[in-house]
Amino acid sequence: MTAYSIGFGLATLRSSPLSQSRITQALQPTVPPEGPMRIMRAAVTLATGTLLAASLTGQQSAHNKQPVTFKSGQLTLAGVVYKPDGPGPFPTVIWNHGSEKTPGSSRQFDAVADIFVPAGYAVFAASRRGHDASEGAYISDLMDAEEKKVGADGAGRLVVRLLETEQLDDQFAGIAYAKTLPFVDADRMVVAGCSFGGIQSLLAAERGGGLKAAFSISPAALMWGWNPHIRNRLLTAVHGITIPVRLIQPPKDASLEPARVLGVEARKAGKDAFSTKVYSQDSVPEDEQTHCFGGVKGVHNWAGEAVDFFDSVL
Numbered sequence: 001m002t003a004y005s006i007g008f009g010l011a012t013l014r015s016s017p018l019s020q021s022r023i024t025q026a027l028q029p030t031v032p033p034e035g036p037m038r039i040m041r042a043a044v045t046l047a048t049g050t051l052l053a054a055s056l057t058g059q060q061s062a063h064n065k066q067p068v069t070f071k072s073g074q075l076t077l078a079g080v081v082y083k084p085d086g087p088g089p090f091p092t093v094i095w096n097h098g099s100e101k102t103p104g105s106s107r108q109f110d111a112v113a114d115i116f117v118p119a120g121y122a123v124f125a126a127s128r129r130g131h132d133a134s135e136g137a138y139i140s141d142l143m144d145a146e147e148k149k150v151g152a153d154g155a156g157r158l159v160v161r162l163l164e165t166e167q168l169d170d171q172f173a174g175i176a177y178a179k180t181l182p183f184v185d186a187d188r189m190v191v192a193g194c195s196f197g198g199i200q201s202l203l204a205a206e207r208g209g210g211l212k213a214a215f216s217i218s219p220a221a222l223m224w225g226w227n228p229h230i231r232n233r234l235l236t237a238v239h240g241i242t243i244p245v246r247l248i249q250p251p252k253d254a255s256l257e258p259a260r261v262l263g264v265e266a267r268k269a270g271k272d273a274f275s276t277k278v279y280s281q282d283s284v285p286e287d288e289q290t291h292c293f294g295g296v297k298g299v300h301n302w303a304g305e306a307v308d309f310f311d312s313v314l
Helices: 017-026 036-057 108-119 139-150 152-164 166-179 196-207 228-240 257-268 291-298 300-313
Strands: 029-031 066-072 075-082 090-096 122-127 184-194 214-217 245-249 274-278
Touching (some): 066 166, 075 166, 090 108, 090 166, 108 122, 108 291, 108 300, 139 152, 152 166, 152 196, 152 228, 166 184, 184 196, 184 300, 196 214, 196 228, 196 245, 214 300, 245 257, 245 300, 291 300
Parallel strands (some): 090 122, 090 184, 184 214, 214 245
Antiparallel strands (some): 075 122
């Protein structure tokens, strides 16, 4: 088993010997073989450093950026909002970060705003519990503790339960807060995210809540090979989704099975508005072909497609 540094989202990778050779072509190993939750912790540390470096060298986005706080149950969560000039109301993108501890410390949220605000969208990016300044337990800490108690399968079960309950509740608390903002058009809200955020986007699409579309990047790609519980949960989600979904992956993602398997399931279920796509290697720069298109530096690969997709729905 090997850990890998990735972009927006972080998750544990386990793979069979047969698939390992394919995966190692896509990602560079960063730590020695170890338990899956320890691997996640190491990968979070490494990727956070990469993203912090990006934040120091990149231009800070303006886009009328404002930090906010809101409640999810008894917890106070942090977030940031962006908007075009003018009073609005504007169609709004709800952005879901991955499992990295401090997504707000990097240029991630600003980079997403750089895509959508010039296209006329407001952006709301919340930090779920345990991330950034948000109260509550950090999901990777809970997974690590569960693996120590009951093993990797138990941790795999736990992460699904957390993602579909309290983590999803945090997302919808943020959506409810965003709907109260005077510049947000509550009837034109869409959702997007990568890795854990890609999973959150699919689960949000399943729950509905007035969202009009979902754009999911690399959902569960790093967990697909070792966690059957997330595979089964996303297969179930496909059947409950009634809004348009676009699921995309870079050509050398840790696993391309999410796009293939969920796409097949959507076709079987007659979900014509659920589309999947794996980008070709000749369409993506080599250093942006891995998970989440390499993070912040790779957003340009999918930016136009995301805007066009949301424009077509709204």
